[in-house]
Amino acid sequence: MLEYFPSNYVWNLSANLALSMGGNYGEVDTICRKLIDASKNGDDAGTEAFFFAWCEQADRLVQLALEDEAKGRILSAGAKYGRASTYYLTAERMQERNFAPRKEVFKKMLDSFARFVKLHEENCERVTFPYQGKALAGLFVRAEGPAGRHAPCVVHMNGLDSTKEMIYGSGIAQSLAKRGISSLMVDQPGVGEALRLHDLPAIVECEIWAAAVIDYLETRLDVDPDRIGVSAWSLGGYYAPRAAAFEKRIKLCVAWGANYNWGELQKRRLAREGDCPVPHYWEHVQWVWGKKSLEEFMAFAPRVTLENVVDKITVPFLVTHGAKDRQIPLEYAHQEYEGAINSPKRELKFFTEREGGVEHVSADNQDNARDYIADWIAETFIELGASGIRT
Numbered sequence: 001m002l003e004y005f006p007s008n009y010v011w012n013l014s015a016n017l018a019l020s021m022g023g024n025y026g027e028v029d030t031i032c033r034k035l036i037d038a039s040k041n042g043d044d045a046g047t048e049a050f051f052f053a054w055c056e057q058a059d060r061l062v063q064l065a066l067e068d069e070a071k072g073r074i075l076s077a078g079a080k081y082g083r084a085s086t087y088y089l090t091a092e093r094m095q096e097r098n099f100a101p102r103k104e105v106f107k108k109m110l111d112s113f114a115r116f117v118k119l120h121e122e123n124c125e126r127v128t129f130p131y132q133g134k135a136l137a138g139l140f141v142r143a144e145g146p147a148g149r150h151a152p153c154v155v156h157m158n159g160l161d162s163t164k165e166m167i168y169g170s171g172i173a174q175s176l177a178k179r180g181i182s183s184l185m186v187d188q189p190g191v192g193e194a195l196r197l198h199d200l201p202a203i204v205e206c207e208i209w210a211a212a213v214i215d216y217l218e219t220r221l222d223v224d225p226d227r228i229g230v231s232a233w234s235l236g237g238y239y240a241p242r243a244a245a246f247e248k249r250i251k252l253c254v255a256w257g258a259n260y261n262w263g264e265l266q267k268r269r270l271a272r273e274g275d276c277p278v279p280h281y282w283e284h285v286q287w288v289w290g291k292k293s294l295e296e297f298m299a300f301a302p303r304v305t306l307e308n309v310v311d312k313i314t315v316p317f318l319v320t321h322g323a324k325d326r327q328i329p330l331e332y333a334h335q336e337y338e339g340a341i342n343s344p345k346r347e348l349k350f351f352t353e354r355e356g357g358v359e360h361v362s363a364d365n366q367d368n369a370r371d372y373i374a375d376w377i378a379e380t381f382i383e384l385g386a387s388g389i390r391t
Contacts (some may be wrong), residue, residue: 001364004032005039009275009326010094011050013363018054018090020366021169024083031057031087043279047094054091055105058084062112069119078120085112086169093161096280097287106196113165123177124168127184129216131209134200137193138186138213139164141173142222145180145388152227152381152389153182155213157206157243159234159257159361160288161278163192170366172231175374180389181381182223186213188239190288201290204303210243210250226251227386229377233257233361234277237319237328238304241336245312252316252380254373257325257361258333260310263301265328270298275326277360310339316380317343320369323350324358345380 002019005011015032019025031053038046061084068077088109095102117124125140143151154176156167164185167173173183187193188209190202203209210230218225229252232240237259244253259265266285269276278284282294291297317340321333330350337348349372351357356365378391 001359004036008039008043010043010277010279011035011039013275013277013360014050014090014094016359016363017166018086020363021086021089021166022082023086023090027057027061027083027087043276043281044096047096047279048099050094051091051099051101051105054087058087058091058108058112061087062108065115074119075121078116078118078122081112082116082120085109085116085165088112089163089165093163094279096283103196109165110193123174127216129212131189131200131212134198136186136188136200136209136212137164138184139168139173140220141168141177141183141185143180143182143388144177149222149388150224151180151182151222152229152386153184153217153223154229154231154254154377155210155217156183156185157188157210157230157232157236157239158186158191159232159236159277161191161284162234163187165192167233170370172370172374175370176377179374179378179391180386181374181378184213184217188213195288202288205242205246206239207243207246210239210247214247214249224386225249227381227384229253229381231256231373231377234327235259235262237336238262238306241306241310241313241317241340244315244317245309248314250315251384252318252377253313254318254320254377255336256320256369256373257328258319258321258336259306259328260332260336260339261305261307263304265332266298266301277327306336306339310336311341313340313343315343316345316383318347318349318373318376320349320351320362320373322358322360322362322364323352325360327360345383347376 003012038049061080065077065080128135167185189200194200230240231254233256237255244250357369362369
């Protein structure tokens with residue numbers, strides 16, 4: 001993993017994720033060099049400096065994009081809006097929940113991403129659908145191939161602190177589209193728009209909102225309702241298997257980073273064991289799960305486990321994990337795989353230094369992990385009888 005900040009894993013992770021989402025190396029280099037001294041103060045203390053450095057570059061790109069638009073250079077403008085959205089997102093997700101400027105920057109991120117999709121002519125459709133009197137938002141990427149084709153579809157769920165735009169930036173949906181498979185990336189309860197704009201916290205019973213997502217997909221004429229899968233990274237390594245265990249319309253499942261016993265992990269983190277994904281971590285998890293105190297959160301956390309759940313998965317199941325993941329213990333990957341005794345096809349894949357992707361959700365090299373996952377999904381859909389799929 002590229003490490004500008006020798007004593008600050010959280011900031012390094014964020015910079016690498018920005019690069020994985022399509023950030024420009026020169027721009028990221030400029031940002032990070034400004035922050036080296038601030039990073040030495042710890043994960044939390046320098047986050048405002050982190051915020052303004054990333055926003056400064058994003059604002060500059062928006063101005064450059066507007067200049068391109070004025071000259072009729074629409075594709076160039078779109079590309080700049082895309083990188084601006086990545087930098088706004090990188091700035092926003094690292095702040096404590098009550099940091100007032102993050103609200104405006106989240107809106108800037110959504111606006112820049114929408115301009116990117118439109119002007120850069122991305123294969124990406126923003127969708128919304130009802131959920132418990134409110135709405136969930138997603139990004140739909142169509143499978144490449146004949147128009148009107150009923151294509152298999154994968155629902156991509158977020159982790160603790162990612163958004164649908166981060167998943168889009170990883171390239172997994174585009175990789176699947178080339179293989180003939182559509183994707184829907186969702187801001188589920190606890191993340192992205194659901195949390196920030198609709199005050200929808202995460203729930204243990206993620207199959208409830210997974211059902212709402214599949215209900216929506218079943219209304220689309222371009223989706224094969226009999227071939228819908230789920231994939232998710234980080235904390236999504238809990239969500240996706242749980243959804244597949246209880247929502248039987250799901251036909252395959254990928255845990256991009258195992259998360260067998262996330263509740264137990266919180267006790268280990270309190271004991272300073274392992275690294276956290278974001279600054280202000282304990283405040284963040286209370287916000288995500290709708291808890292009012294650390295005590296309330298810690299009493300609740302043991303419910304977030306796949307014990308007595310993964311054995312209910314009856315579909316093909318892939319678990320991937322970075323061999324040097326600093327956040328989630330490798331033992332959780334073994335437990336998640338070994339517990340899925342009723343899966344007709346299960347696989348555990350550790351990414352090593354040979355192929356890259358050894359960090360959490362392979363943040364150091366998402367390309368190889370992404371392609372491995374896309375190939376496994378394509379091969380599995382073929383085994384399930386899908387046509388028009390290639391690898």
